[in-house]
Amino acid sequence: MTVRPVPAQHAPHVAVVGGGVSGLAAAHRLRARLGPAATITVLEQRDRVGGVLHTVDLAGVPFDVGAEAFLARRPEMPLLLGELGLAGAQVHPTGATASLRVNGRTTALPGATLLGVPTSAARLDGLLSAPGLAAVAAEPGRAAALGARGGHGAGRPAARTVRRRDRRPARRPAAGRGLRGPGRHARPAAHDPRSRCGPRRGSPVAHGGGRRGHRAASEAAAVVRGAPARPTPVFGALAGGYRTLLDALSDAAAADVRLGTTVRDLQRRETGWRLVLGPTTAPETLDVDAVVLAVPAPAAARLLAAVAPVAARAAAEIELASSVVVALAYRPTDAAVLPPTSGALVATGEPLSVKAFTHSTNKWAHLSPDGLVRLRASLGRFGEAATLQVDDAVLVHRARADLAALTGITAEPVAAHVQRWGGGLPQYGVGHLDRVRTIEDGLPAGLAVAGSALHGVGVPACVATARAAAERLVAHLTTQRREADAPGPRGRMGAWPASTTTS
Structure with missing residues (x-):
């Protein structure tokens, strides 16, 4: 078993479990507060960072197939984009309005x-x-x-x-x-x-x-x-897709990002934490001073079970829903009948597979530099995961059939992409605020949580939880360093934090 101890006489080592936007934003905030000497390790189970933020090339144009926008009137994203030098990359929707499919007809959303x-x-x-x-x-x-x-x-x-x-x-x-x-x-x-x-x-x-x-x-x-x-725009997006944000966060965090790494266990040590990584046949341990858990609720519950059982039980009560995004690109002549709306919400009970269409090139002017018409279909409601367990071709067929029913577009798309989000949407059931309070209040010192399972699924809410988690750990490590330094100058954590600002 390989052991990676915290280096002696060094600044703190913090592990961030989860490389989604919450984990990367937490790593970025930790770097800003702890300074360049700190060691920050991001552990991500997938082969890429971003979590449910994912930008693909749809017919040669960056296109988001996870979250596509953020609430621009909340302060978190404008602040973060400013810190990363991306304020100029922010774009806003056009004036296209949405529609609603209900009782067998399509009408304007009020x-x-x-x-x-x-x-x-x-x-x-x-x-x-x-x-x-x-x-x-x-x-x-x-x-x-x-x-x-x-x-x-x-x-x-x-x-x-x-x-x-x-x-x-x-x-x-x-x-x-x-x-x-x-x-x-x-x-x-x-x-x-x-x-x-x-x-x-x-x-x-x-x-x-x-x-x-x-x-x-x-x-x-x-x-x-x-x-x-x-009158400021309600929503915003990034001209190059969310990959622009993810790349900037990764660069600014200057973290050791380890992809394809599963965290199987979390153990409390006398000072700090031990994470057990990798397969059971070849386990590895990583010893750190503090940990951020930026993972879905079931994974958080599993890792917290031994060290914070009350918080773990609350996290286990948060249910997840699965969804699918089908992205399609059409020639302008083939999509000439597309309504000039930003999309359509589909009421529950309608005889359609999709729950919504976004007419992306109507909604976002930057998504049609070549004249192609791009749109996305959203499928999957809570409790309907089984309906998504079919081949990609079937999902594309369902999306196209519903598109034809709603708009009359029947042509073959020039490009299509299917993105599955298994368990990607936390569901806020009755009593959710109490569950979150139980989770946050039940964490021992040196441990913090972040992510969409807590205070909102939107990107600004995730960023807010990430910054709060980072500040919680900075406060803990600062207290720990002061206690270690009290008898004399032998504290092993070095001179930090680099900044005392909290904005």
């Missing part, structure tokens, strides 16, 4: 929404029944009464509230559909906690709930760290 939830200015005619529209009109008073009873954030399934707005069963799929996007969430509204939507700073619940709260939140969302309100 305007004046915040992340798909209608504000008071939204027009819901044709989507809700007359009683449903009346209930929406009475929403401000009902929301205030609900908040007074402590209803918000209590973990009640969202569908229960949705059904109270419109009792007609035929309308429920349309109402519930707006609660999740094409790639982020796959859980039906019937299992979706209201606590997932808040309360957090800038959320509708934080502004009193209901449509009035969404209107206030929409106005407040334009304010970033005290800046005056202005």
